[in-house]
Amino acid sequence: MFRMHTKKSPASPDSLLISLLVATLITIYFVVTRNQVQAKTATDTTLTLTPATAFVLAPVGEVVEHTITIKNDSQNTIQVRPKVVDFKSDGKSGIPILQDNTIFSYFTPKTNSELSSPITLYANQSYNLLLEIEVPPDSVTQEYPLTILFESENSSEVDALSSGSSITQIIGSNLIILVANGTISSSRITNGAIESFKIIDSLQSWKFSILLENDSQSAALASGSAVISNVFNEVVSRQEINSDVVLSKGKRYARHKLATNEQLTNVTFSYDEPFLLGPYTVALEILQDDGSVQVVSQKTVLALPMSVFGLVIIISVFSWFRQKKYNKEKIQ
């Protein structure tokens, strides 16, 4: 009796250890695989492109290759049809404004043939679209911002008995091609319009934005800093600019370089001090190839205690009216 009770006891140490082991294994399985689990339904259509954006140098007289990988992350077979269109900069940010067609004509016949054929993607299958670019020797140097679009052909037919809409999904990969004929000088940001009020309040932070310009023949990275100095020429703040791309002959607002818990969407630079007084200068310093920096623009503003002046004026006017009223009452 005693032996039986001991062996079958649910609370025996062996049973506990084995249960713990099994539970641990199950937990580890779910922890390890949790990132691979995605809530998807049979109707989900997910397309993934690599790369999102690429820059390709195409010297004249040579064949250059670029590969875009498109993956069907859905459970259904999808047929996609590629199309090349130009894009333009919006002049403020890195958002492409798509055009209807392209003027780029240097894809090889083989690539043009590929671009005109639909691609069948089975579930979880990917496809590498190889683009061959061959630029004739007499071509001129020019940058071509393109977007390669992949349009999924809708397999869901609209119900003949219901009103509604079919949905077409298109995803794009940006491809910026620099056709280069001969030596091209290294591209740099050539100007930066610093936008700020000329007179600022001493008791408020100084906010300004920088519209970067690139007049060179090719896209440039905005590597540099906004350096703020005071009336004594002392550097009081150095704010790094995020290395965004400004397309050839294009403009975009500079963004703060990444900082913890800050997002890149902020294009307004700010200098915060308890009290600002006198002239302050912000200089846009752009890093050069040789490691030196070049000041491409600067702006000086004057910090005055305007809110204090305003308060004094309001109090003075109020006191004047009060005194006037008092005098009037006294005469009566």
Added chain:
Amino acid sequence: MLFKQKTLILSSLLSIITLAISVVPVLAERLESESYIIQFGNFNSTSGTKTSSSYNLTDTVGQTASGPYGMYGTTTFLGSGFQYIYQIQDFSFSISKQLIDFGLLTTDTFSTDSHTLTVNTRGGGGYTVYAYEQKPLTHQDGSDLIVNTNCDAGCNYITAAPWVTPTNYGFGFNMSGEDIASDFANSTYFRPFADNSNGQNMSAVMSSSDLAIDQLSTVTYKVSIGGSQAAGIYNTAVVYIAVPGY
């Protein structure tokens, strides 16, 4: 014997736990949190141009100033380093269903349907999702169409406005969720799609100039018709285009 078994089981358990704790994802040269990613982070320490009579190689190691194409001035180009950093980013776009079904339309009553859009991009350039319709909701025999909504007091394909009165007939959509256009103030705000057949340019419905991780929005389609609308089935096609920023 019993002691040995216990020791064995306990040792196995500890080994598995130690292994599980030590198994963490490793991402080389990638600095990120949920809110940011260092786009040009690299930890290398040299730089320079390597040339021969037939090639020129640039490696942009540890510096922050090279252009996106790397160095110029040669007829043959082979790049390595962060001038190719853009080429490692994925961009994905997901739509939860490919068909909007209003069923049978009833006069003076709203009919609705919805789906979700999801975008992922690791690039600091962000993304934009544009939308347009091929044509207004059109009768299957082409004899009639349901006009695009003008909302209760005026809206268009760029600016949304409240639309809660079903006797203000038309077809439109609302957006809710992340990175949606700011004119969709709440669930009562609607606007019509840009009408491609009428020459209207597609309009942005989701956008961010930052990286996006599972940014999800819901599109709610709404239609209402009056008594004079010809009986029948009305259809259209709505197109969504997702493009990454640069």
